[in-house]
Amino acid sequence: MSTDRYWLLLGKKKSGETSPEELEELAALSPEGDEDTLDALDRVWVAPMEPVPETFPSRNVWHRVQKSIYSEQARTGRGRLLRLGLALAAAGVLGAIVIGGWYMSGRKVQQASVDAHPMNQVVTQAGSKTKIALPDGTLVWLNGNSQLTYGNKSFGTEEREVTLSGEAFFDVVKNEKLPFIIHTKDMTIRVLGTAFTVRAYPRDKTVETVLIRGLVEITTRRDPERKIVLKPNEKIVVPVEAPESNSTAKAPARIPASPYSILRLGKDTATETVWMRSKLEFDNETFEELAPKMEKWYNIHIHFKDEKIRKRHFSGVIEKETLTQTLEAMKLSGHFEYEIKDNELWLREN
Template sequence: MNIERIWVLLAKRKSGEATDEELAELNDLLHREAGNTENEIVEKIWNAPLQPLNEIKPEDLWNKIERSTGKTVAKPFDAGRISTWLAAAAVVTAVIAGVFLLGPKKENSVAFSQNITTQPASKKHLVLPDGTNVWLNGNSALSYNDRVFGERYREVNLTGEAFFDVTKDAAHPFIIHASSINITVKGTAFNVKAFPGQKNVETSLVRGLVEITTRQDPERKILLRPNEKISVSAEKEPVKQAENKTEQPLFIITKLHTDEKDVLPETVWMNSSLAFDNESLEQLAPKLESWFSVTLHVDENMKEAHFTGTITKETLQQTLDAMKLSSPFGYEIKNNEVWIHK
C-alpha cells in the first residue's frame, strides 16, 4: 500500500512545493491502487478542515495507535524539520497507517482480493463479475478488488498479456492498469501486451473505442480506434537517442493487418495451435512473439527465410530447433527477448 507516499505527495501539492514529476507520480498512485476505498477516505480527510497544527500532538496520536493496535508505529517524518503541511501529513499518515495497516484484519478480507495467474506456455479464460471475458496468456497475471469492482469503476491490474471482451456499461468505465499506461473503455474488444522488461506496452483494438493515458504524460488522453495498435514506451521518461539527443516519440499508432488466413498476429496466441505454411520469418515473427510472449530481433539476412510447421505444446526452444532444420540459423534467448541471426 502506498498510503504514506500518497500523503507526502498530497502535502507537497497542497503547499505548492510538488514538482511536475511528483504530481505525475501522485496521479499514478491514486489510480493504480487496487482498492479505491482507502483513497476516497484519504481525499475526504485531506480536504476536511484540520485542527491547527500547534494544537496537534503527534506523540499522543502515535501512542494512541500503538496502544489500540498493540504494535509499534514507525514515525514517518520529523515534524520539526519539515514544512507545516508535511507535518500535518505526518500526523494523519500515522492515523491512516493505524487504521489500514495495523488494525485488526477481518477473516474474510482475503476474499476481496482476486489474483489470477498463468504458468508459461499456458492460457486461461475467466469471466469477471460484470460479465467481461478475459483470456490470459502464459506467464501473466490479472488482479482486481471484487469488494469495490463495479461500484464506480471496473478496475483491474495486468502484468503480461490478455485479450479483453468488455461488457458494455457506460456508467461504470472499465479501467486497465498495465505497466506505463492506463486504458479506459466502456465496452469493446482489444489485446494488451505488457510483460515485465518489455520496451513498449502494446494495445491492439479490434472493436469499440478506448482512451489511453500514460505515466509519462498523465494529462494527455489518446483515443484508439478499431483496427489500430498503439505502442507506448514502458520507460518512466521518453528515451533520448544517443546521436542527435532528440526524444523518441512517446507512442506510435499503426494499423492492424490480418494475414492471408484473416488472423491478427496480435491475437494468434488465443488459438489452440499455430500453423504456418511457407511464410517468411518477417511474416512469422509477430505471430511467434504473441504465441510465446517474447520480442524477436531478426537479422536482415534472415527475414526472407521461409518456414512451414504447426505449434501446439512445443516450447520456444523446441520450435526454433525444429525450424533450424529447414533453414539453418543461430539464436540467443535472454529473458523475453530472442535474437535470430544467420
C-alpha cells in the first residue's frame, strides 16, 4: 500500500474534499482493523494548539496531508479552516439561516485561557465559501471573508454560542434547553431553530436581519435590555454605532438617529440568500451601496476619485463575469472611467 497516498486521501476525507473516485481508492487502500488509526486521526484533528503526535506513521506525511488540503482549497477557491492554528474538517450541506456579523472579541481570545477553554475557529478567504458541521448537528456555510468561533468541549452540551464576523448560512438544530446564540458586534440573535438572514460586514453602515420562518429574538448593543421579536418576512435594520475613539478630546459620540427600524417584506425573500447560488444581484443600488459587495465578490478595494459616482444607480446580476466585463457593462449607463492596479480599483468621472 502507498502510505503517503493513503494519508493524503484520509486527510482529504476528513476535510470533506474527496471525490467519489478518491473514496473508492481510499477504501481499497485502507487495511482491515483500521479503527485505531482513525481514532488517532480524530484526536489530532480536534486537539487545539497541540503538536503532531510522534506516534503518527510520519510527521512529514501529516504535514503533506495539510499542505494537500490547503492546495486544493486554493485551487477550488474554498476557505481555510483553523482551530487556533490547526486545520479543521470542512463538512455539511446548505443550511437555512444566513448570518453576517463582526464581533471583535472573537479575535481577542487570550492565550492564557486557551488551554482551559479551547476554541474552534473557522476562517474563509475572500471569494470563497466553506461548509462545516457544528458538534450539535447545526450546519453552516460561511461566505468569503468570514470567521466563525465556537467552544470546543462545551458547545452542544453546556451552551450553543458562536461569534461571527462576515456572512454565513445556518441550519440550526432545534434544542429548547440550549438556545443557539449568535454574537455580532452590534447585535445578538437568540434562536431555537428557525431560518433567517443577517448581514453585518465590518464596513457596512447597518446590520440587517430578515426572518424567513420561525422566531428570533434580537437585542442591540445600544439597547441591550429591549428584546425585539421578528415575525416572518419582516426585516430589522440597525444602524452601526461608531467605534470608540482613543483620542483624549471630549468629542461627542456619534449616535444613530434611530435605534432600529422594522420593514414588512413580500413573501419572496430569495434575494437575501442569492449569494448561496453564486450570484450577486443588485436592484437600483447606488455605487456606494454596491461597492462593498463587489469588493467581497472580486477581492478588491474600490476607491472613488469623484463623489458623484457614489450616487449613481445600477441594477444587474453578476455570475461568472470578470471584473473588467462587469465594469464595461456598468460604464454604459454609469458614465465613468476606471483603472485597475493589483487589487485596487480607482473610479473617476468620464
